[in-house]
Amino acid sequence: MTVMDRSEWYDIARDTNWSPSFVREQEMFPPQMTGGFGLAREKWVGYDEPYKTSYPEYVRIQREKDAAAYSVKAALERNKLFETADAGWLSILKQHYGAIALGEYAAMSAEARMARFGLASGMRNMATFGMMDENRHTQLQLYFPHEHCNKDRQFDWAHKAYHTNEWAAIAARHTFDDLFLSRDATSIAVMLTFAFETGFTNMQFLGLAADAAEVGDYTFSSLISSIQTDESRHAQIGGPALQILVESGKKEEAEKLVYIGIARAWRLFSVLTGPAMDYYTPLSHRKQSFKEFMLEWIVGQFERSLIELGLDLPWYWEKMIAEFEYQHHAYHLGVWFWRPTVWWNPAAGMSPDDRDWLEEKYPGWNDTFGKCWDVIIDNVLAGRHEKTLPETLPIVCNMSQLPICAIPGNGWNVKDYPKEFEGRTYHFNSEIDRWIFETDPARYRGHMTIVDRLLAGHIQPPDLSGALKYMNLSPGECGDDAHKFAWAEAYRANPYAKKAA
Amino acid sequence: MANTVEILKPQKTWSHLAGRRKRPSEYEIVSTNLHFSTDNPDAPFELDPDFDMARWFKQYRNSSPITHPDWNSFRDPDEIVYRTYNLLQDGQETYVFGLFSQFADRGHDAMLSADWVATLAKVYSPCRYLFHGMQMMSAYLCQMAPASTISNCATYQTADSLRWLTHTAYRTKELSKSFPDLGLGSDERNVWESDPQWQGLRELVERALVVWDWAECFIVLNLVLKPIAEECTIHALGEAARRNNDTLLGLLADAQMADAARHRRWAIALARMAVEQPGNREQFARVIETWGTLAGGAADVYCMGLPDADRASVRAKRVLRELHVACGL
Numbered sequence: 116m117t118v119m120d121r122s123e124w125y126d127i128a129r130d131t132n133w134s135p136s137f138v139r140e141q142e143m144f145p146p147q148m149t150g151g152f153g154l155a156r157e158k159w160v161g162y163d164e165p166y167k168t169s170y171p172e173y174v175r176i177q178r179e180k181d182a183a184a185y186s187v188k189a190a191l192e193r194n195k196l197f198e199t200a201d202a203g204w205l206s207i208l209k210q211h212y213g214a215i216a217l218g219e220y221a222a223m224s225a226e227a228r229m230a231r232f233g234l235a236s237g238m239r240n241m242a243t244f245g246m247m248d249e250n251r252h253t254q255l256q257l258y259f260p261h262e263h264c265n266k267d268r269q270f271d272w273a274h275k276a277y278h279t280n281e282w283a284a285i286a287a288r289h290t291f292d293d294l295f296l297s298r299d300a301t302s303i304a305v306m307l308t309f310a311f312e313t314g315f316t317n318m319q320f321l322g323l324a325a326d327a328a329e330v331g332d333y334t335f336s337s338l339i340s341s342i343q344t345d346e347s348r349h350a351q352i353g354g355p356a357l358q359i360l361v362e363s364g365k366k367e368e369a370e371k372l373v374y375i376g377i378a379r380a381w382r383l384f385s386v387l388t389g390p391a392m393d394y395y396t397p398l399s400h401r402k403q404s405f406k407e408f409m410l411e412w413i414v415g416q417f418e419r420s421l422i423e424l425g426l427d428l429p430w431y432w433e434k435m436i437a438e439f440e441y442q443h444h445a446y447h448l449g450v451w452f453w454r455p456t457v458w459w460n461p462a463a464g465m466s467p468d469d470r471d472w473l474e475e476k477y478p479g480w481n482d483t484f485g486k487c488w489d490v491i492i493d494n495v496l497a498g499r500h501e502k503t504l505p506e507t508l509p510i511v512c513n514m515s516q517l518p519i520c521a522i523p524g525n526g527w528n529v530k531d532y533p534k535e536f537e538g539r540t541y542h543f544n545s546e547i548d549r550w551i552f553e554t555d556p557a558r559y560r561g562h563m564t565i566v567d568r569l570l571a572g573h574i575q576p577p578d579l580s581g582a583l584k585y586m587n588l589s590p591g592e593c594g595d596d597a598h599k600f601a602w603a604e605a606y607r608a609n610p611y612a613k614k615a616a
Numbered sequence: 617m618a619n620t621v622e623i624l625k626p627q628k629t630w631s632h633l634a635g636r637r638k639r640p641s642e643y644e645i646v647s648t649n650l651h652f653s654t655d656n657p658d659a660p661f662e663l664d665p666d667f668d669m670a671r672w673f674k675q676y677r678n679s680s681p682i683t684h685p686d687w688n689s690f691r692d693p694d695e696i697v698y699r700t701y702n703l704l705q706d707g708q709e710t711y712v713f714g715l716f717s718q719f720a721d722r723g724h725d726a727m728l729s730a731d732w733v734a735t736l737a738k739v740y741s742p743c744r745y746l747f748h749g750m751q752m753m754s755a756y757l758c759q760m761a762p763a764s765t766i767s768n769c770a771t772y773q774t775a776d777s778l779r780w781l782t783h784t785a786y787r788t789k790e791l792s793k794s795f796p797d798l799g800l801g802s803d804e805r806n807v808w809e810s811d812p813q814w815q816g817l818r819e820l821v822e823r824a825l826v827v828w829d830w831a832e833c834f835i836v837l838n839l840v841l842k843p844i845a846e847e848c849t850i851h852a853l854g855e856a857a858r859r860n861n862d863t864l865l866g867l868l869a870d871a872q873m874a875d876a877a878r879h880r881r882w883a884i885a886l887a888r889m890a891v892e893q894p895g896n897r898e899q900f901a902r903v904i905e906t907w908g909t910l911a912g913g914a915a916d917v918y919c920m921g922l923p924d925a926d927r928a929s930v931r932a933k934r935v936l937r938e939l940h941v942a943c944g945l
Binding site for chain 1 (some may be wrong): 620622623624625627628630631633642643645646647649650651652653656659660661663664665666667668669670672688697698699701702704705706709710712713716717721744745748751752753755756758759767768770771774775778779780781786788789790801804805808809818819822823825826853869941942
């Protein structure tokens with residue numbers, strides 16, 4: 116075979132910029148779609164994607180990867196995972212697919228924005244592969260859960276969730292629309308590929324792949340490991356873009372985008388991945404706590420990549436790290452309590468052994484969150500199930516679209532961070548959420564949270580039944596305790612006693 | 617009587633596909649109804665309904681003069697999914713790179729005449745700008761189309777455009793080794809920007825790149841620009857190549873035209889579905905007429921510079937007309 120090495124012709128394939136003369140440059144690359152803080156296109160000539168691939172290599176490698184992922188699925192089709200897996204694990208699968216599959220499709224549109232409006236031709240080519248990758252991730256994460264549709268109606272939500280006004284779907288849309296779907300090409304490179312994919316999808320995909328292998332779900336494990344190999348390639352679109360912004364005197368502007376990206380991703384992960392890792396995954400299969408994972412991947416590895424690019428740490432870094440201790444516990448408590456409003460069955464994760472583990476990983480847990488669970492346990496044991504269920508909706512943050520919540524019990528620190536803007540009062544979960552709003556109020560001001568909609572009369576009747584209807588959740592879909600409260604029986608004879616420190 | 621609440625039962629497929637008697641194909645399971653920014657016409661994003669990007673989508677997608685009550689009912693006639701796309705194109709690339717290898721082993725380029733290669737430096741190697749223009753426009757269509765089944769076709773079309781660009785870059789480099797003094801790999805931008813032969817196509821590309829309405833973008837790209845440009849710069853050039861002892865370029869053109877034919881199949885299917893709706897036929901005709909003159913002129917000047925390609929431009933324009941007839945126009 117006499118075939119030239121890619122390095123011989125690669126530069127020609129990415130030498131595709133020209134100076135238009137039939138239309139103005141600004142028309143062909145309108146600032147609204149390109150972004151880049153007014154940097155001239157010449158500044159982008161030095162853009163050099165660190166991971167290089169080409170069309171023939173792409174289609175070959177991706178064909179091989181698909182063959183592997185689909186053959187694992189086919190080989191394990193007859194295994195009884197669905198019947199034998201812990202109910203908490205099935206909840207993780209339902210939650211993951213519903214929150215991720217169509218979000219990946221939105222990421223395809225965002226990659227397409229970079230492929231059209233990216234200011235560097237190398238970025239446009241890499242984003243073309245990125246479009247293809249996200250197309251793949253959508254299709255895999257629809258095809259795999261589809262086989263479970265005929266066993267469990269909640270799996271329908273792998274496709275349905277994003278088309279509803281279910282609160283977690285609203286939160287996911289608000290986050291992903293803001294992180295990438297409604298951003299310009301330069302901001303997408305920074306926020307989607309750098310802030311989100313370099314930092315957070317690693318955690319969702321590598322962390323979950325490890326958990327899946329632990330519980331014996333090899334289909335899911337191989338699926339998401341395979342997805343992660345694509346992510347780690349196209350995530351590298353953002354680094355060189357940041358480099359150019361920093362070198363051209365746009366460090367502060369670029370940092371702001373990174374900070375918004377991290378803050379938004381952190382919030383969504385703390386409601387989805389936090390409970391999955393610390394509560395839904397059966398205790399015997401938990402390798403790391405969510406906090407440990409965040410400290411290793413976000414604070415350890417991602418912090419290093421920020422510094423390598425010459426960026427400062429976000430102003431809120433210490434505040435966010437402090438939230439690792441409690442925010443996801445608060446969300447878990449809320450999700451479990453409001454369980455009819457989700458499309459999966461939240462696992463309480465509340466056996467005495469679970470509590471010991473939580474206390475060990477999060478010292479003080481029993482005196483704070485544990486106190487709420489004590490009341491829930493009393494009500495469950497006394498058969499007062501109605502007291503473990505909500506009647507209406509909680510106050511929701513105007514940024515994250517998640518309940519405003521923090522530490523209950525002895526460490527009480529719940530606080531609203533309000534903001535008056537153009538005659539309307541907005542409510543935020545933290546200074547960080549409020550800061551995001553302040554960076555660009557025009558992006559957010561006209562949006563209504565689900566509670567705003569309730570108060571405006573969009574939800575009728577204005578109670579839980581009306582809310583469920585509004586969220587398109589019916590009996591057969593609504594969540595309930597994953598283990599049908601079996602875990603509570605352990606406390607009937609032996610009330611929980613904290614292990615001596 | 618007890619108040620009975622219906623409990624939803626599991627179904628064989630997604631609820632949005634479950635009402636039909638037909639078992640859904642893999643294509644339908646993974647390709648249909650995936651855009652959620654189309655759900656609320658007043659607010660494309662779960663953000664302020666009127667910030668700049670929301671207005672862009674409301675204007676250029678939601679308010680297109682070309683309308684359909686259910687764009688999501690569109691189906692790609694080839695039912696391509698990601699998995700089958702890679703199977704298909706990996707096979708195609710193995711074939712094309714096999715050609716490159718075999719012809720290189722036979723010393724193909726050294727046997728070409730210097731005149732012909734000088735022609736290629738004018739009419740062939742600058743194609744990478746044209747193909748990149750198609751790549752960018754297809755990516756725009758992908759992000760603006762109101763149905764995922766349309767966006768997916770545009771995604772694969774974006775990748776195919778990069779495929780053609782890659783072949784061109786590869787051959788440009790390879791030819792430059794046998795003919796180092798013809799500006800191969802260095803003069804293309806200049807030729808693309810200034811050579812009279814390219815100015816018609818460049819004007820078409822630049823003007824098409826700023827068509828923001830999604831449906832008009834589709835018509836201009838898939839029913840005018842791509843077919844006319846493909847007929848001239850791939851098909852007619854491939855024919856001319858064969859007459860100039862350049863069998864390799866002729867075979868490469870055939871391989872690329874297989875992609876072009878697939879693009880036309882989905883474009884015809886979408887156009888036929890659209891023109892069934894009252895008012896759309898007139899809109900299609902208006903856009904095609906507006907752009908047809910520019911496209912015809914571009915074909916004329918490009919083909920004039922092709923050696924041994926009599927009536928290539930006439931043929932290209934005929935193919936374009938036949939395509940429009942196939943669309944029901």
